[in-house]
Amino acid sequence: QVQLVESGGGLVQAGGSLRLSCGVSGRTFSSYGMGWFRQAPGKEREFVATINWNGRLTYYGNSVKGRFTISRDNAKNTMYLQMNSLKPEDTAVYFCAVGQGSNGNIRSESYASWGQGTQVTVSS
Secondary structure, X not given: OOEEEEEOOEEEEOOOOEEEXXXXXXXXXXXXXXXXXXXXXXXXXXXXXXXXXXXXXXXEOOOOXXXXXXXXXXXXXXXXXXXXXXXXXXXXXEEEEEEOOOOOOOOHHHEEEXXXXXXXXXXX
């Protein structure tokens, strides 16, 4: 059974940085694309970033482009999301997900397994 565990969330002031981690077990991590999504209260789940199996291809949502960086370490079965220049509108629960193929994807329905989420709160 695939398990994903996010960590690294917390409270930060606007303009600050956080790095989220997503540890994966129960699957050959290095074979699959991965993604980060987020959901704010009262809003739909939003695509944040995605990365392919070897980390060479990445894609970002417009609202985070230029501020967030997705990466992965296949030797550690871990994916990361470096978040810089954080804004209050980045406040949300952040979820990581494992894809069903080797490529990344922006559509949440393309992902097979999800973590429990980690809260990120950005104060103004």
